[in-house]
Amino acid sequence: xxxxxxxxxxxxxxxxxxxxxxxxxxxxxxxxxxxxxxxxxxxxxxxxxxxxxxxxxxxxxxxxxxxxxxxxxxxxxxxxxxxxxxxxxxxxxxxxxxxxxxxxxxxxxxxxxxxxxxxxxxxxxxxxxxxxxxxxxxxxxxxxxxxxxxxxxxxxxxxxxxxxxxxxxxxxxxxxxxxxxxxxxxxxxxxxxxxxxxxxxxxxxxxxxxxxxxxxxxxxxxxxxxxxxxxxxxxxxxxxxxxxxxxxxxxxxxxxxxxxxxxxxxxxxxxxxxxxxxxxxxxxxxxxxxxxxxxxxxxxxxxxxxxxxxxxxxxxxxxxxxxxxxxxxxxxxxxxxxxxxxxxxxxxxxxxxxxxxxxxxxxxxxxxxxxxxxxxxxxxxxxxxxxxxxxxxxxxxxxxxxxxxxxxxxxxxxxxxxxxxxxxxxxxxxxxxxxxxxxxxxxxxxxxxxxxxxxxxxxxxxxxxxxxxxxxxxxxxxxxxxxxxxxxxxxxxxxxxxxxxxxxxxxxxxxxxxxxxxxxxxxxxxxxxxxxxxxxxxxxxxxxxxxxxxxxxxxxxxxxxxxxxxxxxxxxxxxxxxxxxxxxxxxxxxxxxxxxxxxxxxxxxxxxxxxxxxxxxxxxxxxxxxxxxxxxxxxxxxxxxxxxxxxxxxxxxxxxxxxxxxxx
Numbered sequence: 257x258x259x260x261x262x263x264x265x266x267x268x269x270x271x272x273x274x275x276x277x278x279x280x281x282x283x284x285x286x287x288x289x290x291x292x293x294x295x296x297x298x299x300x301x302x303x304x305x306x307x308x309x310x311x312x313x314x315x316x317x318x319x320x321x322x323x324x325x326x327x328x329x330x331x332x333x334x335x336x337x338x339x340x341x342x343x344x345x346x347x348x349x350x351x352x353x354x355x356x357x358x359x360x361x362x363x364x365x366x367x368x369x370x371x372x373x374x375x376x377x378x379x380x381x382x383x384x385x386x387x388x389x390x391x392x393x394x395x396x397x398x399x400x401x402x403x404x405x406x407x408x409x410x411x412x413x414x415x416x417x418x419x420x421x422x423x424x425x426x427x428x429x430x431x432x433x434x435x436x437x438x439x440x441x442x443x444x445x446x447x448x449x450x451x452x453x454x455x456x457x458x459x460x461x462x463x464x465x466x467x468x469x470x471x472x473x474x475x476x477x478x479x480x481x482x483x484x485x486x487x488x489x490x491x492x493x494x495x496x497x498x499x500x501x502x503x504x505x506x507x508x509x510x511x512x513x514x515x516x517x518x519x520x521x522x523x524x525x526x527x528x529x530x531x532x533x534x535x536x537x538x539x540x541x542x543x544x545x546x547x548x549x550x551x552x553x554x555x556x557x558x559x560x561x562x563x564x565x566x567x568x569x570x571x572x573x574x575x576x577x578x579x580x581x582x583x584x585x586x587x588x589x590x591x592x593x594x595x596x597x598x599x600x601x602x603x604x605x606x607x608x609x610x611x612x613x614x615x616x617x618x619x620x621x622x623x624x625x626x627x628x629x630x631x632x633x634x635x636x637x638x639x640x641x642x643x644x645x646x647x648x649x650x651x652x653x654x655x656x657x658x659x660x661x662x663x664x665x666x667x668x669x670x671x672x673x674x675x676x677x678x679x680x681x682x683x684x685x686x687x688x689x690x691x692x693x694x695x696x697x698x699x700x701x702x703x704x705x706x707x708x709x710x711x712x713x714x715x716x717x718x719x720x721x722x723x724x725x726x727x728x729x730x731x732x733x734x735x736x737x738x739x740x741x742x743x744x745x746x747x748x749x750x751x752x753x754x755x756x757x758x759x760x761x762x763x764x765x766x767x768x769x770x771x772x773x774x775x776x777x778x779x780x781x782x783x784x785x786x787x788x789x790x791x792x793x794x795x796x797x798x799x800x801x802x803x804x805x806x807x808x809x810x811x812x813x814x815x816x817x818x819x820x821x822x823x824x825x826x827x828x829x830x831x832x833x834x835x836x837x838x839x840x841x842x843x844x845x846x847x848x849x850x851x852x853x854x855x856x857x858x859x860x861x862x863x864x865x866x867x868x869x870x871x872x873x874x875x876x877x878x879x880x881x882x883x884x885x886x887x888x889x890x891x892x893x894x895x896x897x898x899x900x901x902x903x904x905x906x907x908x909x910x911x912x913x914x915x916x917x918x919x920x
Contacts, residue, residue, distance in 0.1 A: 290540050291404060292475070292483040293361040293467065303483045307465070309357035309408070312400035313349050313719040314429070317805050317872060319395050320879040320886075322349045324719040328392055328429065329385040331356050331371035331526050343729075344657030349713075349720030352402065352653075359465070359530050361484070367460075367505035370526045377520050386522070389429075390513065393455045396441045398426035398806070403465065403489040405651060409547055411490055412445070423547050426806065427493045430457040442493075448508065449495075453515035458493035460505060460527045465489050466535045487535060487543040498525045505529070544651060548810055561814065564791035564821045571787060571828035578835055605838035609914055610762035612838070616846035619682035620690060622903075625850065627675025628698040629900025632893055634670060635663040640819055643812035650808045665733045668695070668741030676749025687750055695742040698896065699734055702889055709885040712878055758915035768842050775840040777848055780833045784852030788825045788898065789859035792818055796860065800867050804883070826853035826898050827905035834906045845906060853902025857895035861887065 294303035311325040326332045333354055341350065356370050375382045401408040407425030431443035435452045442458075443449040449456050466488035475483065495510035505527060513522065538546075605612075616622060639659050642648055648656045675694040676687070684690060713721035722730075773779060795818045802809035830853045834845050864887045874880055 290475075290485050292485060294483055295362045296360055298482050305361050307359040307361055307403060307486070309355050309359070310352050310402040311355045312402060313351050314392070314397045314399060315426075315806050316392075316395045316397045318874060319397075319876065320804070320874065320882040321713065321716050321718045322720050323392070323397070323717075324351045325353060325355075325399075327717065327719075328389055328397075329373055331373075342654040342658045343661060343726070344654030344659075346654075346726050347657050347661075347722060348654060349718065350653060351719045355401075357401075357528060359463075361467075362532055364531045366529050367503055367527050368529070369503045370528065372523055372525045375517075375522045375524075377517060383517075386513070386517075389457070390432075390455050390515075393428075393430040393457070394432050394440075396431075397429050398424075399429060400426045401491075404486045406486070406489060406543060407547070408463065408489045408491050410493065423490075425547060425808065427461075427491065428458060430455055430495070432456075446495075446510070448510045449512075451512055451514075455513040455515070456495045457511045457513060457524055458495050459511050459524055460494045460496045460529075462492045462494065462529045462531075463489065464491070464531050464533060466533045466538065468536050468538060468540060469534060471536065484534075485540045487538040487540060488546065496527070498527070503527055544649075548808065561817060561821075563794065564818060564825075567787055567791050568821055568824050568828075571825060571832070574832055575828050578832070605835070605841075605913070608766060608838060608841055608843040609759045611766045611843040612845070612910060612914060613757040613759065614761050614765065614843065615682040616844070618847070619684055620679060620686065620693070622847060622850065623675045623679035623682065623684070623690060624694050624697055625896055626678050626900050626903060627671040627673075627694045629896045629903075630674045631664065631667045631671035632897045633900060634667050635660060636819065636897065638663055640812060640816040644816050648812070650810055661730075661733070665738045666741065668738040669745035672742035672745025672747075673749040674745075676746040677752060677755065680750060680752075681755040687746075691743060691746040694746065695739045698892075699738065701892065703730070703734070705885055705889055709882055712882060716878060758911060766841075766843070768844075769840075771840055771842060775837055775842060777842075777844070780837065781848065781851045781855050784829050784833050784902075785855030785857075785859050785898075787829050788822055788853060788856040789863075791821050791825050792856075793859075793863060796863055797867070800864070800871075803886075804867075804872060822898070823901055826856065826901040829853065830902035830906050831909045834909060838910075845910065846903075849906035850899040850903040853905075854895045854899030856898045857891045860894055861891045864891070 292303040293307065294300070294305055296305040299305040311330075313322045313324055314328065315322040333356055341352065345352070359365075375386045377383065408427075409423040409425055410427035411421050411423040413421055428442045431449060432440045433443045433449045433451060433454050433456065434440070436450075439449065443456065465486060467484040468487050469484045470482070475485075495512070496505055496507055497509040497511045498504055499507065503525060511524060513524075639648070639656070642659055643656065648659060672691065672694055675690060679687070679690045707727070710722050710727070795815060798807075798809060798811070799815075801807045830849050833852055834849055837845060837848065864884075868874070868880075868883060872883075874883060
């Protein structure tokens with residue numbers, strides 16, 4: 257009978273699981289559902305014929321300041337409304353707008369004129385726009401075009417490799433040829449770009465759109481039989497000087513703008529070619545793969561993981577040796593002490609049992625940082641889980657930053673709770689100050705720096721400048737959601753009983769003996785951040801590339817694994833150093849445990865300086881100030897995160913070892 261009931265229960269579980277699979281087979285992430293395209297004659301509501309091209313903001317590796325597409329006086333529509341943008345897109349400066357480039361599915365066109373821009377010497381406004389275009393070419397600003405929610409890519413051969421091709425989701429607006437020894441960027445790709453002190457504009461693009469038709473594929477009952485889905489969009493930018501109104505795309509003469517304009521009038525005509533290719537080997541679900549596969553990162557990522565694992569195994573072996581041999585013997589020896597004469601033979605970490613839980617100085621600040629650290633920790637962990645599940649893919653633009661902000665706001669309760677519990681454990685009585693500072697100190701510093709940087713972006717008319725109403729929305733999220741949740745968490749934290757320590761604290765502090773160089777606070781703190789940074793520095797290179805060099809970051813599985821390794825490494829390194837200091841009879845471990853693992857952020861900052869010097873070509877003061885301003889925000893958050901990991905690991909370790917020792 258019991259066996260029959262088990263069989264029935266398992267059958268029910270299998271039925272429920274199969275139903276879940278059926279439901280998930282038709283599931284698409286929000287905004288990422290496939291769209292069917294048909295020729296104009298067969299177009300319906302479920303199968304459209306027009307393929308719109310959207311334009312995004314332009315950016316450069318030589319400047320931190322992005323600009324909107326219309327800032328460079330390219331071909332635009334009369335309407336200036338942007339498409340629907342989420343909070344993350346606004347904060348990243350993404351301004352996706354409609355463009356006059358529109359194609360019809362399966363309708364190939366040659367040398368189609370989009371618009372003509374005229375610049376006259378006597379028109380000061382026109383010359384100002386032309387100078388801004390030249391500046392954009394000089395700084396190698398890149399177009400970012402979008403078709404069917406996928407980037408229009410420019411693919412070219414990698415230097416030194418005849419078979420490897422690199423596909424980038426952006427292409428330059430032009431290039432500058434100073435002389436034969438100073439040909440910049442894309443000017444080296446074409447021998448026609450050979451006039452000294454000349455700016456060449458890429459005013460003609462050859463677009464190839466690849467599609468997957470419905471042959472031998474079931475796309476549902478609503479899809480027509482001749483429907484297709486777009487799987488790739490590539491282009492080749494060229495520079496052509498058109499002859500008058502004829503728009504001759506067969507000319508070999510490039511569109512060059514002299515550094516010092518000689519003619520009274522200059523005209524730039526923008527044209528395009530579009531063609532279609534069938535490719536049924538590429539599935540719609542994997543249409544981004546060719547972009548990601550062109551970035552040879554996977555081998556380096558595995559090397560990074562192996563390097564990190566070696567460090568973790570080394571630290572784990574050290575901790576295990578302390579736990580199983582040294583510490584185990586110490587505890588066994590201390591527990592055998594029964595008489596007062598033997599008690600005088602105490603040494604090492606047992607001697608400071610009466611002072612090890614003495615509240616530290618600046619306990620208010622430490623409790624506030626720990627509360628914010630817990631908030632950042634859970635925000636990071638949940639974000640990485642969502643990213644590994646595919647919800648925060650590059651196709652879902654702005655989703656990553658939106659997820660981070662929403663989680664940070666909603667996780668105010670753990671911050672208030674932890675801060676209140678720690679502060680109460682320290683014997684603090686200014687609970688109102690603790691609650692207010694937990695809610696306002698760290699977020700206030702971040703928002704203040706962000707607002708200062710935003711003022712610079714406003715002054716530069718950058719697309720990354722957050723609008724005033726969006727700033728008010730951010731303030732509303734902070735003040736109306738995060739702050740009340742912090743108060744709620746603090747209320748429950750102060751209502752809980754005080755955390756009890758395994759040993760009593762003496763009234764008179766014990767004098768700390770003279771310490772050797774290696775057991776002094778500063779050398780230990782400096783050494784403590786080396787190993788955690790060694791686990792993550794390779795991953796940092798790809799993260800900084802995605803932020804400042806505008807490359808796609810998609811390997812969230814690697815990042816999640818590195819994050820786990822970072823937690824383990826920070827914990828083990830802090831526990832090791834804490835044990836060494838306690839054996840040296842130095843019981844000031846509260847702040848030192850926080851700063852030991854938190855010092856990883858200092859190495860992070862030094863690496864950002866190295867990246868700025870070696871990888872970026874930024875020269876203007878505004879971009880430099882913005883770079884280090886945003887770097888400060890990242891380093892500050894990373895400092896609180898890693899410091900909190902080290903503190904709670906050390907707190908668990910100290911509580912554990914003193915709870916198993918008999919103290920007279």
